[in-house]
Amino acid sequence: MISIIMPTYNRGYIIKKSIESVLSQSYTDFELIIIDDGSTDNTEHVVGAFCDARIVYIRNNKNNGACYARNIGLSKSKGEFIAFLDSDNIWDKNYLFNRIAKMKNGIGFIWGPILLNDFEGQHIIPHLSQIETIKKSSRKEIIRMMTYGNIIDTNTVVAKKEYLLKENGFDEKLKRQQDWDYFFRIIQNDEYEILFDDEILVENFLQEDSIGTDKNLGNYWEAVRSFILKYKKLITKDSDLLDVYKSFCLSRSVRNEKDLAFLNDLNTEEICELVYALSRQYTEIIGIYSKNCKLVNILNTWLIMNLKELSPVSKYMAKRKAKNVAVYGAGKIGTTLITEIKREKIDLVAIIDKNRSGEVIEGYSIISPEEYDDAADLVIISVIDIVDDIIEKYDKRGTFVSLEELINCLGDNFKTLLIENS
Numbered sequence: 507m508i509s510i511i512m513p514t515y516n517r518g519y520i521i522k523k524s525i526e527s528v529l530s531q532s533y534t535d536f537e538l539i540i541i542d543d544g545s546t547d548n549t550e551h552v553v554g555a556f557c558d559a560r561i562v563y564i565r566n567n568k569n570n571g572a573c574y575a576r577n578i579g580l581s582k583s584k585g586e587f588i589a590f591l592d593s594d595n596i597w598d599k600n601y602l603f604n605r606i607a608k609m610k611n612g613i614g615f616i617w618g619p620i621l622l623n624d625f626e627g628q629h630i631i632p633h634l635s636q637i638e639t640i641k642k643s644s645r646k647e648i649i650r651m652m653t654y655g656n657i658i659d660t661n662t663v664v665a666k667k668e669y670l671l672k673e674n675g676f677d678e679k680l681k682r683q684q685d686w687d688y689f690f691r692i693i694q695n696d697e698y699e700i701l702f703d704d705e706i707l708v709e710n711f712l713q714e715d716s717i718g719t720d721k722n723l724g725n726y727w728e729a730v731r732s733f734i735l736k737y738k739k740l741i742t743k744d745s746d747l748l749d750v751y752k753s754f755c756l757s758r759s760v761r762n763e764k765d766l767a768f769l770n771d772l773n774t775e776e777i778c779e780l781v782y783a784l785s786r787q788y789t790e791i792i793g794i795y796s797k798n799c800k801l802v803n804i805l806n807t808w809l810i811m812n813l814k815e816l817s818p819v820s821k822y823m824a825k826r827k828a829k830n831v832a833v834y835g836a837g838k839i840g841t842t843l844i845t846e847i848k849r850e851k852i853d854l855v856a857i858i859d860k861n862r863s864g865e866v867i868e869g870y871s872i873i874s875p876e877e878y879d880d881a882a883d884l885v886i887i888s889v890i891d892i893v894d895d896i897i898e899k900y901d902k903r904g905t906f907v908s909l910e911e912l913i914n915c916l917g918d919n920f921k922t923l924l925i926e927n928s
């Protein structure tokens with residue numbers, strides 16, 4: 507039998523779909539344990555409308571959090587196998603059949619991708635390129651991936667109960683990322699084999715109050731700090747992992763070579779403290795970074811280049827035989843870029859930003875895209891997500907260029923320099 511654990515809190519308006527996706531499963535030997543974590547809406551009424559003996563309803567007197575509720579479900583479960591489903595997720599009707607059919611040859615833990623519906627559309631998580639990487643990866647490689655961040659969505663997991671119980675459940679002391687911590691502990695136990703199934707059988711409908719939309723990014727980085735401290739022996743053995751956390755600090759704190767030398771000497775505990783301090787100080791900036799890993803990579807590279815006195819702007823201008831430059835975007839990245847351009851005494855002819863037209867930065871008046879007279883030899887786009895849209899709409903002469911292209915113009919010589927100086 508499979509015990510399905512469904513924590514819920516004030517999901518009366520959506521939980522019906524989740525329950526129906528369970529009851530319609532082609533595999534029928536299961537119990538559905540719904541842990542109502544102190545709901546104040548009509549959740550209990552919605553659940554009570556289902557007349558199915560396989561449903562077990564447990565109500566907590568107060569709201570203790572999803573992981574507390576999941577741990578209650580684990581302690582009350584009777585099945586040989588455990589599955590998790592949040593009350594804003596649904597399964598394909600063959601989800602359980604598919605998972606159980608693959609629970610053989612020593613497999614004790616299966617997970618897979620999820621189709622995420624959020625406020626910007628639909629996305630497959632992990633991304634397709636990462637799915638291919640995970641499929642080809644050994645257990646050791648997957649453990650290493652998990653040290654960088656969670657790649658296991660709780661709603662896609664089916665596992666042997668005895669395997670899960672060996673790690674004593676979710677860590678309720680953590681405010682965020684409890685699933686990352688729990689599954690990281692589990693997959694290090696090689697008593698059972700683990701399997702990534704690339705078939706997309708789970709769909710998530712992100713709500714405004716879902717954990718994934720938590721605006722308190724301080725909680726997130728506090729969880730990262732806790733993760734580093736908890737697994738410091740493993741992380742300390744891996745110099746690349748330490749570099750990841752140093753890179754996070756680098757993108758927010760380094761201003762000169764002295765700062766870089768300081769970061770290179772940090773030990774694990776000190777990195778944790780710096781991560782925590784920076785998360786508090788740069789909550790707004792982290793909000794930008796957390797939405798776009800590509801942005802993190804580009805900006806980290808940009809900062810390293812500046813520290814090594816490599817000027818991608820000057821080099822790219824020389825390559826294009828450009829005599830002057832404009833900057834599209836006057837946000838935090840654009841402002842940093844403008845300061846860099848002024849420091850190098852490059853002729854800046856325009857700052858373009860449709861949302862800040864009329865404001866003044868560094869003595870320059872910001873203009874809208876419609877006001878731009880196409881006077882610059884080169885226009886650097888300082889935003890990341892909508893580069894293609896900007897080029898298609900405003901680039902009349904092929905003068906617009908992304909930060910990524912600027913960085914790439916340094917080619918293999920830059921990569922070699924980074925390795926030599928690492």
